[in-house]
Amino acid sequence: MKTADVVIIGAGIVGSSVAFHLTELGCRNVLLIEREQYQGQGSTGKSMGGVRAQFATPVNIQMSMFSIPFFAEFEERVGMPSGYKNHGYLFVANNEPHMRYLRTNFALQTKLGLKQVELLDAQQIAKMVPQIRVDDVLGGSFCQSDGFVDPHLVMTGFYEKAKLAGAELWRSTEVTGIQTDAQGVCGVETTNGFVATRNVVNAAGPWAAGIAKMAGVDLPVHPLRRMLVPTEPFAGIPERCPMVVDMATGFHFRPEGLGLLLAYAHDDEKPGFHTNFDHDFVEKVLDRAITRVPSFENLAVNPKRGWAGLYEVSPDHHAIIGPAPGMKGLFFANGFSGHGVMHSPATGLLTAEWVLHGEPRIIDAHSLRMERFAEGRTLDETAVL
Ligand SMILES: Cc1cc2nc3c(=O)[nH]c(=O)nc-3n(C[C@H](O)[C@H](O)[C@H](O)COP(=O)(O)OP(=O)(O)OC[C@H]3O[C@@H](n4cnc5c(N)ncnc54)[C@H](O)[C@@H]3O)c2cc1C
Numbered sequence: 208m209k210t211a212d213v214v215i216i217g218a219g220i221v222g223s224s225v226a227f228h229l230t231e232l233g234c235r236n237v238l239l240i241e242r243e244q245y246q247g248q249g250s251t252g253k254s255m256g257g258v259r260a261q262f263a264t265p266v267n268i269q270m271s272m273f274s275i276p277f278f279a280e281f282e283e284r285v286g287m288p289s290g291y292k293n294h295g296y297l298f299v300a301n302n303e304p305h306m307r308y309l310r311t312n313f314a315l316q317t318k319l320g321l322k323q324v325e326l327l328d329a330q331q332i333a334k335m336v337p338q339i340r341v342d343d344v345l346g347g348s349f350c351q352s353d354g355f356v357d358p359h360l361v362m363t364g365f366y367e368k369a370k371l372a373g374a375e376l377w378r379s380t381e382v383t384g385i386q387t388d389a390q391g392v393c394g395v396e397t398t399n400g401f402v403a404t405r406n407v408v409n410a411a412g413p414w415a416a417g418i419a420k421m422a423g424v425d426l427p428v429h430p431l432r433r434m435l436v437p438t439e440p441f442a443g444i445p446e447r448c449p450m451v452v453d454m455a456t457g458f459h460f461r462p463e464g465l466g467l468l469l470a471y472a473h474d475d476e477k478p479g480f481h482t483n484f485d486h487d488f489v490e491k492v493l494d495r496a497i498t499r500v501p502s503f504e505n506l507a508v509n510p511k512r513g514w515a516g517l518y519e520v521s522p523d524h525h526a527i528i529g530p531a532p533g534m535k536g537l538f539f540a541n542g543f544s545g546h547g548v549m550h551s552p553a554t555g556l557l558t559a560e561w562v563l564h565g566e567p568r569i570i571d572a573h574s575l576r577m578e579r580f581a582e583g584r585t586l587d588e589t590a591v592l
Contacts, residue, residue: 208400208401208402208403209238209400209401209402209403210236210402210403210404211236211237211238211375211402211403211404212234212235212236212237212404212405212406213229213234213236213237213238213404213406213407213408213562214237214238214240214395214402214404214406214407214408215237215238215239215240215407215408215410216240216382216395216407216408216409216410216411216418217239217240217241217249217409217410217411217412217414217415217418218239218240218241218246218362218366218376218378218410219246219247219249219250219251219362219410219412219547220247220251220358220361220362220365220547220548220551221251221410221412221540221543221547221551221554221555222239222241222408222410222540223239223246223362223363223365223366223369223551223555224361224365224551224552224554224555224556225408225410225540225554225555225558225559226239226365226366226369226374226555227285227365227366227368227369227374227555228555228556228558228559229369229374229559229562229563230368230369230372230373230374231372231559232559232560232563233563234559234562234563235372235373235374236373237369237373237374237375238374238375238376238377238402238404239366239369239374239375239376239377240376240377240380240381240382240395240397240402241376241377241378241379241380242379242380242381242382242398243378243379244378244379245378246362246363246366246376246378247358247359247362247363249411249412249413249414249516249517250412250413250516250517250518250519250547251358251359251362251412251547251548252358252359252516253433253435253482253514253515253516253517254358254516254547254548255355255435255461255468255470256290256355256356256357256358256548257296257353257354257355257450257461257548257549258271258274258275258278258291258353258354258355258356258548258549259271259275259296259350259353259354259450259549260272260275260316260321260324260350260352260353261296261298261312261316261324261348261350261353262312262316263308263311263312263315264525264586265315265319266525266570266571266572266574266575266586267525267546267550268315268316268319268321269319269553269570270526270546270550270553270554270570270572271549271550271553272319272320272321273552273553273556273569273570274549274550274551274552274553275291275352275353275549276352277552277553278291278356278361278552279291279293279352281361281364285364285365285368286364286367286368287360287363287364287367287368288357288360288364289356289357289360289361289364290355290356290357290360290361291354291355291356292354292355292356293351293352293353293354294353294354294355294447294448294449294450294461294462295323295349295350295351295352295353295354295449295450296349296350296353296354296449296450296452297327297332297335297336297347297348297349297449297450297451297452298347298348298349298452298454299332299339299344299347299451299452299453299454299455299499300344300345300346300347300454300455301343301344301345301454301455302345302455303345305345305454305455306345306346309326309346309347309348310326312348313325313326313348316350321350323350323351323352323353324348324349324350325348325349325350326346326347326348327346327347327348327349328346329341329344329345329346332344332346332347335349335445335449336444336445336448336449336451337445338443338444338500338501338502338503339451339499339500340498340499340500340501349449353449353450354449354450355450355461356548356549358548361548361551362551365551365555377397377399380397380398380399381397381398382395382396382397382418382421383396383397383398383421384396384421385407385418385421385422385537386401387422387423387534390405390535390536391405391534391535391536391537392404392405392406392407392422392534392535392536392537393405393536395407404536405536406536406538406562407422407536407537407538408538408539408540408558408562409426409531409537409538409539409540409541410540410541411541412517412519412541412547413428413429413430413480413517413518413519414430415428415519415539415541415542416428416429419531419537419539419541422531422534422537423534424531424532424533424534424537426527426531426539426541426542426577427521427522427527427542427577427580428519428520428521428527428541428542429478429519429520430478430479430480430517430518430519430520431476431478431479431517431518431519431520432476432479432481432482432515432516432517432518433470433473433476433515433516433517433518433545434470434473434484434485434488434513434514434515435468435469435470435513435514435515435516436468436469436470436488436489436492436508436510436512436513436514437463437464437466437467437468437469437508437512437513438466438467438468438469438506438507438508439466439506439507439508439509440464440465440466441465441466441467441505441506441507442465443502443505444462444467446462448461448462449461451499451500453495453498453499455498455499456471456495456498456499457471457472457474457495458470458471458492458495458496458498458499459471460496460500467506469492469493469496469506469508470492471491471492471495473488473491478520480517482515482516482517483515484510484513484514484515485515486510486513488513489508489510489513493506493508518543518544518545519541519542519543519544519547520542520544520545521541521542521543521544522580522585523579523580523585523586524544524545524586525542525544525574525575525585525586526540526541526542526543526544526546526547526550526554526575527539527541527542527575527576527577528540528541528554528557528558528561528567528572528575528576529557529558529561529567529572529573529575529576529577530561530576531577532576532577532578532581538558538561538562539577540554540555540558553569553570553572556569557569557570557572557575574586
């Protein structure tokens, strides 16, 4: 019978980071289990790859302040590039409540030691990205160390380094059950046989609630479709264009290859696992795009190149990281609500610390435990795209 010190369910960017950090901390008998033939077919492969520290709550800012420097040094630490580009995130506000919101967040971010964030006026925004229409803009905020990574490269880097240190990956293997005894978790049932273990990490992304249910735990994470569309090559923006977020409409874009990636937060979505791409998304996103960047009326977009993936959403839009209440040996690394790529380094280390040391050490992440919902201590992140 196969035995492992830790079984990780799901080998996307989060499961791979957990495996990497466990092995870095000296735990080498680690088994990743992935039901797909290839890694990255869940949310990781659908992500926009944005990374930012411009959040509204201390724990999210701290997660990013750990993770972004990690991406910058990824190649030295992990042995493969992360594709990190520090083009920044530029939030653009055209009304006073949004400006007030940015000022409040700026004060919190700088208090926590984020050095690169700055508040800009409309002229500074126009200088940074001259194509943006600023006649109604009051100002914005920009953080140079924000930017983008390549999620697939990061996932692969974490996994390959973990593998060198002894971690194993079972592909095309589905976890179908979690067995428990009087001491807690005692193993997982899979389509490849039973694995005995006392520690299971749930890294199943949008499918996390189903995994928790296998151990009798109700995990409040639901899947929510998000769509993106790439454009054909477009030369009309600066070479180092940041991720631009028009707060008025939720429209955001960033450079990708020779073109752009376009998206907006379509809030009318209902929870569910469907990932069909609606072709009318293209018209909706372009309407919003042209409102803020008039020259985008010349963008060429092939709707067939658009895609949809799933956010894994928690009730307060914060990750749920740590031990499962009432089930010894089950750990969550779930519920990122659109931030699982950017927070994957911090999540991997925090989870490894919970498993091996019984507490998070790099930052005080007790607030991310699932108990917060029962105890009425939810966090409420509002800077969600
Ligand atoms: C359109 C879109 C844009 C996004 N943009 C960003 C962004 O800009 N920045 C950012 O930080 N995040 C972004 N995200 C969110 C980010 O992609 C996710 O938070 C992140 O990828 C979650 O990683 P994961 O490893 O937890 O999940 P996944 O990548 O979904 O991995 C979970 C894995 O578990 C496997 N699995 C599930 N059930 C089982 C089972 N029973 N047995 C075995 N294996 C199983 C799945 O096959 C899957 O491979 C975006 C998401 C989408 C959809």
